[in-house]
Amino acid sequence: MANKSVSGSLFKKMVTNGAINLKNNHKEIDHLNVFPVPDGDTGTNMQMTMMAGIKEVNNLESQSIIDISKILSRGLLMGARGNSGVILSQFFRGVYSEIAKIDNGSATVQEFIQALVGGYQMAYRAVMDPVEGTILTVVRESAEKVLREQPNLNSVEEVLHMYLDQAKETLIKTPELLPVLKEAGVVDSGGAGFIKIIEGWMMALNGQMLSEAEAQPVQQNVEHYHGAENLGSVDIKYGYCTEFIVKLHNPEKFTEDFMKNPLMQMGDSLVVVTDDDLLKVHVHTNQPGVALTLAQKYGDLQTIKIENMRLQHSTIMNTEGHKEVKKTEKPKAKFGIIAVASGEGIHEAFKELGVDMIIDGGQTMNPSTEAFVKAVEEMNADYIIILPNNKNIILSAEQTLDLCPDRSIRVLKTKSIAQGYSSMMAFDPTQELDQNIEDMTDIVSNMRSAEITYAVRDTEINGVKIKNGDFIGITKGEILVSTSTRIETAQKLLDDMIDEDREIITIFHGVDATEEEILAVVEHAKKLNPDIEVDLINGKQEIYSFIIAVE
The missing domain is CATH 3.30.70.3100 (Alpha-Beta Plaits)
Incomplete structure (x- = not known):
């Protein structure tokens, strides 16, 4: 039987089902937003935003659609993550602004349509520079379609069926509206995520209530996600x-x-x-x-x-934590060193050089400021030195200076595992703080570091042509080389890094590097400089096949 109105209980089922459907399929949405190294977070941000709102709704005893939409709006605002998450929160804020006007316990078909219109209008108002070809276009054109057809729509099911059809139609044409999407051959990820929410609404109307499950694997060649597999990268002015x-x-x-x-x-x-x-x-x-x-x-x-x-x-942005290297109680030390690292072997290597506490994290797992504060609070030392070991983690580490004003903290701006490891070679616990910072900074300034990982998209960056499945060599934060084999990629990196003045090369090999590849890298390093000392470390890291430090 068709629904002629949306009650509070029905609205709760709809938004909950929409959130779960998005969560169960968020990896598919993440797949639409991928950089040549493993990345992508649109689906993750949207589902975390929605689940934050649903958590508040589930704690609400009231069955009033006004109360439910209000608490949902507030919860989404508090939990909004990423650009798409904030826009999503504002869509539901607009929905609430219209539902708040109804004078009974349910929204009629006409009132529900107006709520959808209010949603897109609020989303547009919240964004300083609305860009067409994004989730904004999807929510706007869908709402405009049902508003135009309002006289012919007699049930909530009819409204949502038309709304969803238009959303899918708009999503398909987003590449024609946004040049960067057309260039890459993809559709908008935010719009695709929104469609998952509305599909969940439709399921709820049909009595199909979902439960949370493992996120579904990426599905290729789905009609309204056509082109997603060809996503490349774009230059981002503000990082x-x-x-x-x-x-x-x-x-x-x-x-x-x-x-x-x-x-x-x-x-x-x-x-x-x-x-x-x-x-x-x-x-x-x-x-x-x-x-x-x-x-x-x-x-x-x-x-x-x-x-x-x-x-x-x-x-994995919420997967944060730290591992104490020394678990036994110790008297207060002069120095305490905190390092961010990922990979069991890398952890051990840092421990051997004197690191006291490791925060598990790195390229695809940036620890929060809270993780650093917790580590500082547990550190029993006069002076604390933090090694972020990733340029994206430096800012979070530096927040501890303000959040822990009673502690003496220095953040050495190490941008890679290689830099952090090399800096520890210069650390001397018998020296004073300033001298240690100077010595550690000097070695970082004079050393060379690089990483090798794999590409997941065809693209071209900084003049380097990259093919899906190829290996890429990164140095100074830039992609320097891309080839079809790890060995060739490593060799070309070493050609740029090693000269006759270099004395030591440290190679952290990851879980996917073979013995043959490791030996080939060592052989090439020796070929470039027969006198160079080679230090091999089984880092057991996941993302990078090789992390290389040359001093």
Whole structure:
């Protein structure tokens, strides 16, 4: 029997089902947003946003559609992650703004259509520079379609069926609206994620309630995801996706322009929204610290999330933790060293050089500021030195300087495992802090480091043509070479790194490097400099076949 209205209980089932459907399929959405090294987080960000809202809904006893949509909106705002997550939260905020106007316990077909319209309108208003060919276009054209056809729609099922059909139709044409999508041959990932939510709504209307399951593997050649397998990379002007929530000191005197105007000068993808005494900001910028400092003028920071959009894989962004190297109680030491590292063998190598605590993380698992603060709090030492070992982790590590003002902390800006390892070669526990920092910095400045990983898309970056499945050599944060074999890639990297003045090469080999490949790399290093000392370490790291340090 067709539904002539949406009650609170039905709305709760719909949004819950939509969130679960997205969660169960988020890997497919992640697949649409991939850089040549393993990456992708649109689906992850959207599903985490939705599940944060659903968590609040499930804690609500009221069955009022107004109460449910209100608490959902608030929960989504608090849990919004990434640009797509913030836009999604604003869509549901717009839905609530219209549902709040109804004067009975259920939304009629006409009121439900207006709620969908309110959703897209609020989403557009929240984004400073709306871009067509994104989730925004999908929600707008779908709502406009059912609004035009409103006189002919007599049930919620008819509304959603038409809404979903239009969403899929719009998604297919997103490459025609956004040049970067057309160039890559893909559809918009945010729009694809939104469709998963609406498909969940339809299932709920048909009595098909879902349960959370393992995320489904990526499906290729699905009709309305055509071209997803060809996704390449795009240059990103502003590298840090910066999000935070502020509890305002004087919400009645605050206007969104206080944040919008300065942030527009230092980034893009800006979203600034307020909800009572809360301020939510999303911006892509190269100066996240400046943005946070600005926010503190108006209130207290409640949550902070900073990511490098090109590199971080958010499916594991909440997998953070640290391993104490020394588990027995010790008297207070002069120095305590914290390092970020991934790979059992790399952990052991750092321990052998004197690292006291390891935070498990790295390229695809950027630990949060909270993880660093916890590590600092557990460190019993006069002076603490932190080795981030990844350029995307430095900022999180530096937040401890403000969050732990009673501790003496130095962050050595190591950008790779190789740099962190080499810096420890210069550490001397008998020296004073400043001398150690100077010596460790000097060795980092003079050494050369590189990594080898694999490509998952055909593309071209910095003049280097990259094919899916090829191996890529990265140095100084840039892709220097790409070939079809690890050995050739490593050899070309070493050609750029080794000369007659270099004395030591340390090679961390990962889980997928073969004995033949390891020996070939060593042989080539010796060929370039017969006198160079080779130190082989079984790092057991996952992402990089080889991590190389040359001193």
